[in-house]
Amino acid sequence: MASKDQVASWTEEAVCPICLDFFTDPVILECGHNFCRSCITRFWDRAERNSCPECGKAFEDRILRVSWALARLADKARNHNLYRKEERKPHCEEHQEELKLFCETDKKLLCVICAAALEHKSHSFMVIEEAVEIHKNQVKSSLESLAKKESEIQLMEQQQKLNISGVLEESRNLKSHFKAWFVKLHQILSEKENRLLGDLQEENNKIENEMKTKLTEIQNNLNDVQRELVELQERMDQKDGVLFLKVRRNITGSFKGKRTVAKRWDVVLK
Template sequence: MASKAQSENWSDETICSICLEFFTNPVSLECGHNFCRHCITRCCETNSVNCCPECRREFPGIPSAINWALASLAEKAQKLKQSQKEQKSKLLCEEHEEELKLFCDTDKKRICVICRDAREHKSHNCIPIKEAVDIYKDQMKSSFISLSKKISEFQEMELQQKQTISKIKVKQTTFG
């Protein structure tokens, strides 16, 4: 299997330097540079002379023949990138390369099913991650409500202190 760096390296070659997206209906210029047909057409419409956006070499007309090999590569690169994003969204155990589906409540960390059965977590309380999320969400809500009440109380005290201070200042200016 190709390494991540290698796959990113070749997939960079399937990106249009104008729109910075994967090629759509790529065309090749005489200089050898490739662009989406739509991008190079738009580029030519805005300039009086048709020249390559990368090397500035002039070319006669807007190419219409699609580079099907490059189009196919761009499609494969796009699918690979999507697949890599999906894999990243699933967190994997560094040791077993299994999806982290459990939460060890004792160690307060995510673990895989194999880790749960290992000596390290054998006697620990492990629950499904979704369940742990619900539990911690409830705890966070409770803490938030408690903190919100304390903030309100402190704000009320601060207001009372300010009122007291202004009453004292008024008295001092009256008697002073």
């Protein structure tokens, strides 16, 4: 059985020197050193030059070859829980030194070499433990403030839900009221419509009967006039003068009848 030192030795071979965790998509550089593809890519982007974080060798092109052996080794170590990232302290990706300081100005972790760099000159630093304590207190205060705000917002939410419920209930009541009112209004209008239509029909029947009666009278007068016209025409067609004079008296009576008919027409037309 392999000793703990042996296990630790081959486990270290499966760890990326930048992220200090088991390799993910490991690649090998031209110098022979291995890194996670994402780790070395980010390192080159930050450094703005293609160089090895281990030996410092620079490369003209970004040539990354997949390391299948390391990929299998890392998967095996990861599956057997042989290494945990939190067991090792974090290191600076640029200088491979332990991160011991926190820059309050830039809000980032630094190693002692980073802190001495020109870009951090006159910045405010503190040890990580102290920074953690201070920021934990700040976070705790923020949590308490947010918890209080959350409680207030929850109360507002409940009140708003009650308001919405009240508005919906009032709306339902108004709808029911309006529906009942319009049903009653429709009933009233329907009854009034039927009554008016009945009165109109009755008046129309009355007028129609009167007009039919006058029409009958007009037709009777027309028949009388037409009949008298026929009689007069027959007398006018009489060739015998003696016979024509004999019926003069009747003719005179007929003319009187015409005047009577004319008067009857005037009455009807009025």
